[in-house]
Amino acid sequence: MSQNRRETQSGSALIEFALYFSLMAMLGMAAVSFGMAVQNSVVVADAAYAGAAYGANSTYNSVSTTAIQQVAVNAGPGVQNLTATATFWCTCSPGGSTVSCSSSCSGDQPMYYVQVTASATYPNFFHYGGLPATFTIQSTCTMPVD
Numbered sequence: 001m002s003q004n005r006r007e008t009q010s011g012s013a014l015i016e017f018a019l020y021f022s023l024m025a026m027l028g029m030a031a032v033s034f035g036m037a038v039q040n041s042v043v044v045a046d047a048a049y050a051g052a053a054y055g056a057n058s059t060y061n062s063v064s065t066t067a068i069q070q071v072a073v074n075a076g077p078g079v080q081n082l083t084a085t086a087t088f089w090c091t092c093s094p095g096g097s098t099v100s101c102s103s104s105c106s107g108d109q110p111m112y113y114v115q116v117t118a119s120a121t122y123p124n125f126f127h128y129g130g131l132p133a134t135f136t137i138q139s140t141c142t143m144p145v146d
Helices: 003-055 065-074
Strands: 083-091 111-123 134-144
Touching: 003 065, 003 083, 003 111, 003 134, 065 083, 065 111
Parallel strands: none
Antiparallel strands: 083 111, 111 134
């Protein structure tokens, strides 16, 4: 091999390394970003469950939507912009139509249900064309009151 040909090959190896390294670095950062989004979605789901579990603990807790929402938000300390909404309703039979919680159901007490929806916005670290800058993670949990 001549000296000229050896020099051009060593330069092309450096260019190939730079291209592959850039691609691998981008894929690695995308994997980390995706992993963080999955972790946040698990925390949001846990927050909705924690709020619903608190509300389902007693009839008194189920009507205190502000306390339920605070329990849900406190259950996700590492998630930014975490919000929760809580609702409750009553039925006379499982899966039946909604009735007033103060009504009588053929002599029985109405069944209480509580539902918590937790949501958070998560920033997208990669701003590619067609991908939003942020996306919303949301989870809902419904439980009957004991």
